[in-house]
Amino acid sequence: MEKKPNRLIKEKSPYLRQHAYNPVDWYPWGEEAFKKAKEEDKPIFLSIGYSTCHWCHVMEKESFEDPEIAEILNNYFVPIKVDREERPDVDAFYMSVCQAMTGTGGWPLTIIMTPDKEPFFAGTYIPKEGMFGRPGLRDLLLTIRELWEKDRTKILNTAKHLVKALQEASRETQKAQIGEETIHRAFSELFSSYDEHFGGFGSAPKFPTPHNLMFLGRYYYRYKREQALKMIEKTLTNMRMGGIYDHVGFGFHRYSTDREWILPHFEKMLYDQAMLLFAYTEGYQLLKKDLFKQTVYEIVDFLKRDMLSPEGAFYSAWDADSEGEEGKFYTWSFEELKEVLDPEELELAVKVFNLSQEGNYLEEATKVKTGRNVLYIGKSYEELAKELGISEKELKEKLERIRKKLFEAREKRVKPLRDEKILTDWNGLTIAALSYAGKVFGEKEWIDLAKGAADFVLKNMRTENGLLLHRYMEGEAKYWGFLEDYAYFIWGLMELYEATLDSKYLEEVIKLQEIQIKHFWDKENGGFFQTPDFFTEIPVRKKEVYDGAIPSGNSVSAYNLIRLGRLISRSEYEKYGTKTLEAFSWEIANFPSAHTFSIIALDLIVNGTKELVIVPTDDSWRNLKAQLDKEYLPDLLILKKDKVIEKLSENLEQMKPVEGKTTYYLCRNYTCESPQIQSDKVLERIKGKGKG
Structure with a gap:
């Protein structure tokens, strides 16, 4: 029997469309869903994820494709699906709810709330059936349905109390002194969490966090601490030689599941490529290592080949899964390798890329070998060449022939889904990185790529009165721009100006910076809200400064404003930048290494420009x-x-x-x-x- 689509079939988001044939009667976030919930007096089941999220796929297969779960959701709830990349505002608020209620967060994010958007339950991935004393989704939904009917006062009180607490927390501001000593403490904290054996910070799972390396570069530049340079060198080298890097098609995977950078989580995100492009370019400037230069060129090759839209802007991401299996596209069985490579090439590939018959790729949940191999290089090219008794040049030539053969074979496989949303914020980061790398390496083509993406956003992702829009897909620009759209895109335009000295880009910076200040600035406490002042869809206007996988909108805004004020001698801009840092001074002072991009901005004030x-x-x-x-x-x-x-x-x-x-x-x-x-x-x- 042919499946009938639900209303998500009309959406542009690839993530929402993935759920269009679920038996769940999904609604997109919008007035229609909230009206239905009020009229029918039902709680809302909100599920937030994104198209390249592995556990989102798992929960869909287990629960949202299951007729029994669908029946419960359709009868007793109003189910809403949200793409967190389209609606980072919805995601940020309800993620803070989840963290407040459970102490953790992640995706898929599962929220149950009143028709007035007030949450009373939060969780992440929930299996259909319960285990080890934890309820499964089926039992949870039935319990909540019963509470909604029999003990609603308790639920409503919980929801109102939680929203009130989050509103009060958003208004609370504590101040602390920040200055040169904060910069030194940021370095000390990074040094203490640095993994001296494998590079990077902390243990598994390990994320690249390129802004930490960008901070360390500046720390070395200012204070000549050799250790900062060593941390950059080891981390950039080990990531590039590890399995987190795609040695066949280039570009970086999302993160490493182990501390050695070997076994990746396979999705590829545009923002990671942009920030790592910055980190490797600066790494090359500081250390002049050919490996870093090679990596820069390869990241750009990946962006041009696999992320560039025909219109000149950049797509969002590649999925981790293909054919229902994580990493299938990127990993190799020994038999597949034998078919593609001749015996001599296979022998070399086995030695260089640590391949084996039983495979080196472990199933994440069970840690059982899968018979498949992730390509990673545990040593430097210099060491390998010495061991093999050939020159480094000859080794690289042989490896390039192997790579091309593997790439051609891999191109014939079923590819993971590419999420073809164009996002203003992530394009802003990419414009910044391409402009900077193009300038450093004298590659006009890269600067032209940055220009193409910038011109696309300026032409297609703005309203008539100059306000940015967040997402473009299939000819449609939609959703008001968020703080990160302005912050990252302004950064991109500033780097593009520094690369070209074309004044039109600086003109646009000032127009956008004025809009950002007008609509996002917190007049009471300083700093920038994530959403504009004309936007009222979420119960709380959030302000964030923590630098997670990428820098926060506030830390980048402070950096932009300080630079812009000094560049054009307009002190009012620098004051906004300084006040932004002051607004979050308590958070920065208490945990400097979690705010390294804010420290990069602070450094410009403390040590000058x-x-x-x-x-x-x-x-x-x-x-x-x-x-x-x-x-x-x-x-x-x-x-x-x-x-x-x-x-x-x-x-x-x-x-x-x-x-x-x-x-x-x-x-x-x-x-x-x-x-x-x-x-x-x-x-x-x-x-x-x-x-x-």
Whole structure:
């Protein structure tokens, strides 16, 4: 019998569409669902996940495709499905509910709430049947149905008490002193959680957290602590050689399930590629390791080949699962390897990539070998070449031939789902990373890719009055932009300006920054809310500063505002950046290493910046710019005077060419040195000192 679709079939989100043929009568988040819940006096069953989430797939197969569960949900609840990547506001609020009620969080996120959106139950993945004294979904739903009918007062009191507590918590602000000592404590905390054997921080599961490495680079730049450099080198090297890296098709998987970076969780997210592109580019600038440069080029190859939409923006993610199995697309049985490689190549692949007949890939839940292999390299190319008695160049050439063969064979497999949503925030990170890497490596094509994505967002993901929209899919831009959309996209445009010195991008930065301040700024306590002031769908307007897998919207906003204020000499912007850090000073001071991107912003205030203003009369400045682009100078901002920039910046009028030649004004913390027409002297002055 042919399955009938539910109303999710009309949605654009790949995650919602995955559930369109469930027997559950799903609603998307919206007025229709809440109206039905009120009219029929039913609680709401809210399930939040995303298209590349492995346990979301498991819960769907076990429960949401099950007729018995569907019947219970359809009769006694109003079921709502939410894609957390489309609605990060809904996800953030109800995730804070889950963490408050259970002490943990994750996806799929399961919430049961009143028709007024007030939650009274929260959990994550729940199996259909109970085990070891924990109720399964079936029993839980039936118990809640009974309570709803017989003891509703208790449920409503729980819900109201919880929402009130979260509202009060969102208004509470404690302040603490933050300064240079906070920067040193961030380093000390990272040092104490650093894994000296395998790189990275903490134990399994291990996430890349590239912003930690970006902080360590700046810490080395300012304070010359060699240990910071060693931590960067080991972590970047071990991740690149580990199974978390896709040695066949490039790009990084989501995280490692073990501390050695060997066995990954296989989904590939756009934001990870962007942030790691930044980390490896800066790693190369600091350490000049060819491996890091190679990794940068390979990440860009992956982005161009597998993440770039025909319109020029970037898709969101690749699933971990294919053919109903996690990692099937990325792993290899020995038989498959034999079919693709000749005996000599297979022998080399076994040695280099740690392959075996019984397989090295363990089933996560049971830790049983699956007969499949993840490719990972446990040693440096130099060590391997020595062991094999060949040159490093010859080894790399042989491995590239093997890689190409494996890639061609793998392309014939059933591919995981690609989530083709275009998200403003994640594209912002990618624009920032491509602009920065393109500048450092002199790759104009990468800067053009960044331009293409930026121009797409500016043209297709804005309202007539300039407000950003969050998601674009199949010709439709939808959902008001959230804080991260503004913060990350402004960062992207600022990096694009620094790469091109094209003033139109700086103009857009200022327009968007003004909108962000107007609609997101907390006038009472400082800092930015996640949602704009005209948006009232969620019971609590949240403010976040914790840097998780990627930096928070507030930490990136502080960084943007401090840089922008100093770049165009508009102190009001820097004040907003400083006040943002002050608003979250208690959180930052109490756990600096969980706020490393805020510390990156703080460093600009504590240790200063250098601002170079170019007043051109010809194109001779380009040579100096190209030299500066290669250097690791995280405290340098460059502005090129033109008619547009003159209107944006307040103190450029007196900066004029000397002797009719291109002239350079080097300023530190709003104080400028005498004008200079010799570019080599400017280069010398800029490279002279880490502390501004």
